[in-house]
Amino acid sequence: xxxxxxxxxxxxxxxxxxxxxxxxxxxxxxxxxxxxxxxxxxxxxxxxxxxxxxxxxxxxxxxxxxxxxxxxxxxxxxxxxxxxxxxxxxxxxxxxxxxxxxxxxxxxxxxxxxxxxxxxxxxxxxxxxxxxxxxxxxxxxxxxxxxxxxxxxxxxxxxxxxxxxxxxxxxxxxxxxxxxxxxxxxxxxxxxxxxxxxxxxxxxxxxxxxxxxxxxxxxxxxxxxxxxxxxxxxxxxxxxxxxxxxxxxxxxxxxxxxxxxxxx
Amino acid sequence: xxxxxxxxxxxxxxxxxxxxxxxxxxxxxxxxxxxxxxxxxxxxxxxxxxxxxxxxxxxxxxxxxxxxxxxxxxxxxxxxxxxxxxxxxxxxxxxxxxxxxxxxxxxxxxxxxxxxxxxxxxxxxxxxxxxxxxxxxxxxxxxxxxxxxxxxxxxxxxxxxxxxxxxxxxxxxxxxxxxxxxxxxxxxxxxxxxxxxxxxxxxxxxxxxxxxxxxxxxxxxxxxxxxxxxxxxxxxxxxxxxxxxxxxxxxxxxxxxxxxxxxxxxxxxxxxxxxxxxx
Ligand SMILES: Nc1ncnc2c1ncn2[C@@H]1O[C@H](COP(=O)(O)OP(=O)(O)OP(=O)(O)O)[C@@H](O)[C@H]1O
Ligand SMILES: [Mg+2]
Numbered sequence: 001x002x003x004x005x006x007x008x009x010x011x012x013x014x015x016x017x018x019x020x021x022x023x024x025x026x027x028x029x030x031x032x033x034x035x036x037x038x039x040x041x042x043x044x045x046x047x048x049x050x051x052x053x054x055x056x057x058x059x060x061x062x063x064x065x066x067x068x069x070x071x072x073x074x075x076x077x078x079x080x081x082x083x084x085x086x087x088x089x090x091x092x093x094x095x096x097x098x099x100x101x102x103x104x105x106x107x108x109x110x111x112x113x114x115x116x117x118x119x120x121x122x123x124x125x126x127x128x129x130x131x132x133x134x135x136x137x138x139x140x141x142x143x144x145x146x147x148x149x150x151x152x153x154x155x156x157x158x159x160x161x162x163x164x165x166x167x168x169x170x171x172x173x174x175x176x177x178x179x180x181x182x183x184x185x186x187x188x189x190x191x192x193x194x195x196x197x198x199x200x201x202x203x204x205x206x207x208x209x210x211x212x213x214x215x216x217x218x219x220x221x222x223x224x225x226x227x228x229x230x231x232x233x234x235x236x237x238x239x240x241x242x243x244x245x246x247x248x249x250x251x252x253x254x255x256x257x258x259x260x261x262x263x264x
Numbered sequence: 265x266x267x268x269x270x271x272x273x274x275x276x277x278x279x280x281x282x283x284x285x286x287x288x289x290x291x292x293x294x295x296x297x298x299x300x301x302x303x304x305x306x307x308x309x310x311x312x313x314x315x316x317x318x319x320x321x322x323x324x325x326x327x328x329x330x331x332x333x334x335x336x337x338x339x340x341x342x343x344x345x346x347x348x349x350x351x352x353x354x355x356x357x358x359x360x361x362x363x364x365x366x367x368x369x370x371x372x373x374x375x376x377x378x379x380x381x382x383x384x385x386x387x388x389x390x391x392x393x394x395x396x397x398x399x400x401x402x403x404x405x406x407x408x409x410x411x412x413x414x415x416x417x418x419x420x421x422x423x424x425x426x427x428x429x430x431x432x433x434x435x436x437x438x439x440x441x442x443x444x445x446x447x448x449x450x451x452x453x454x455x456x457x458x459x460x461x462x463x464x465x466x467x468x469x470x471x472x473x474x475x476x477x478x479x480x481x482x483x484x485x486x487x488x489x490x491x492x493x494x495x496x497x498x499x500x501x502x503x504x505x506x507x508x509x510x511x512x513x514x515x516x517x518x519x520x521x522x523x524x525x526x527x528x529x530x531x532x533x534x535x536x537x538x539x540x541x542x543x
Contacts, residue, residue, distance in 0.1 A: 020350070056439045074441070082439035089433045093294060094486040103429055108441030111425045139487045155436075 001233065003223030005033035005211070009163055009194040014064035015054050017047070023217060024050050028064070030222040032211060037185055037195045039209035039225070041202070043238050046216045048198045049085060052165050056082055068163060078107060081161035083152045085168050085198075091140050091148060098136040100151050101126055104158025126157035129184065146177035153181060163194045170199065182208060205229065273403045275508050278522060280409035281462050282474050282500035287416045288454040289475035290496055293483055294431050295451075298476045299354065300339075303361035304452065305459040305471035307338040309368025312460065317375055328412075328457060335456020338364060339449065365468070409461045416454055420493075423450060428489060466519030477526035478503065484537045503529055 008031045015028040025047045032038050040048050053059045055066045057073050069076050081104070104126065105119045127133045130150040135143070140151065149169055156164055164185075170178045185195050199205055205212065205225070212228040214220040214237040221228045221237075292301050311334030312327065319326040338360055345356035397404045420427070429437040430447040438444050455475070462471045478499040479492065486492035507522030514521065 053435070058435060058438050077439075077441045080439070082436060084433065084435040088435055090294075090296070093432050094483065094489050094492045095432065096488055099488060100432075103433070103436070106425055106429060106440065108443075111442075112422070159440075 001221045005031040007034040009034040010068055012066045016063040017050055018062045026218040028219045034194055035192055036210040037189050038211040039197050039199045039205050040213045042215035049167050052167055079162040081156035081159040081164045083156050083166040095140055097138050097151050101154045101158050104155040123158050126154040130154045145172040149173050165196045167198045277406045278504040279501050280413055281465050282504045284413050284458040284461055285474040286478050286496040286500050287420055290479040291431055291451050293479040299357050301475040302472040303357045304335045304338050304455050306468050307361045307364035308334050308460050309365055313371040331460035332453055332456045339452040412461050470519050470523045473523035473526050481530045481533045484533050
């Protein structure tokens, strides 16, 4: 089931990525809504991270193209913030929390520009929004997983972007941190930002996201969560992984989802 | 044994060479690419010999250009083997540099009569000869290595954020439009240049100690990148001085002694870090 968004933040057409003759993304064609929170879900190796990278132009496409805000990505790069999977970087790097958040103010044109007062104010604000102000001077190797994730989030906030692409921001994060990150994403959405989140937990997916993309190399579904989050579509996304699905099946049978208040 | 002008020349040259190595070496360590340093330090040999043969002198920009281009050749060949031929990363490095080094060694033995180089000098270098090759009363090696140090500092200053970001988080860097590959090649060029300089003084086998030792030691104690550069430089100078005096005392090869001290400083630092700096 593929439903097109009315106001589109991202559109992808026939995206195909092949690694070593094996397709990782196959003919992906979808649109994601502006100003909403979208979840991208699928089993390990489904190509979720690759999809985000393909949208950002970080991997070579074997066919197709993606547009952001109805423009080529290169024209809107400064409106896009990317949070890579936390494991993708070396946290032993000699940098403080503040150093990392400062990177959010770097721009590819103007790598020599000095940080001004305005930049510093934005960095301070980003740190305080994720509750990391008191850790600003700490080396990043001495953070917990949840704190690392919040530092990444602060760096993205410091970019002051319109579109945020987050690759598994909840991986290895405790429940209360997850909640505070989610609250922040909802606040960003209220401020008109578009947020796209790669997510693994089926239990929470339906409450978190307005829009859902189900992926398993090819696109299984894309549309409003309440229409996409069905037993049948989930089953074809996670083919065979019955342990996961039976729990979700219970959840679906209950049909006792809390009503989402998302200000639509 | 008195300390004379010649000793000063050798000591200063050793320090300059080791400082040159700290700049690219720090990024190599942070990128976990130390093997690239080893690869390039061996693979510059054919470029060096070719430059000797063509220009007939050991001085001048021809030499640097020859070395830099063979450094880039290694980088390109490794990438090619890895991405196009799908050879495993470490295997690609191993194949490329041993091949190029072998070519260099054969060139040396074939043309040794024509250029003023021999195999011992290639493998182990000889910084003790520094004072015998003067330009306007100052050793050529010292002039070149100081010049290169200034050049590397300039590159570091101008390219700091690009090198920093593409080392720390290449995915994020690329997402904001930074040309990660271009910075990779710049770094490899920096490695090649400092390698050439170190090569003549300490030889191919020990260059890697100069590139990786002081930065790896500094990494044990550094909270931020600028601190790592300063500390790495300090370790480089301390090791150079101590190594030099050790060489004088033992009447041994200077490069070897400095490398030995670099290793000892690293070992002591690991222990200090382990037992004194425990948080
Ligand atoms: N650089 C690469 N070279 C070769 N294969 C790759 C590369 N990156 C990813 N792959 C393969 O592509 C597939 C999709 O990877 P991707 O990281 O996009 O999955 P994912 O859905 O994000 O998985 P996870 O849930 O584990 O993060 C996997 O089978 C992976 O092995
Ligand atoms: Mg992933």
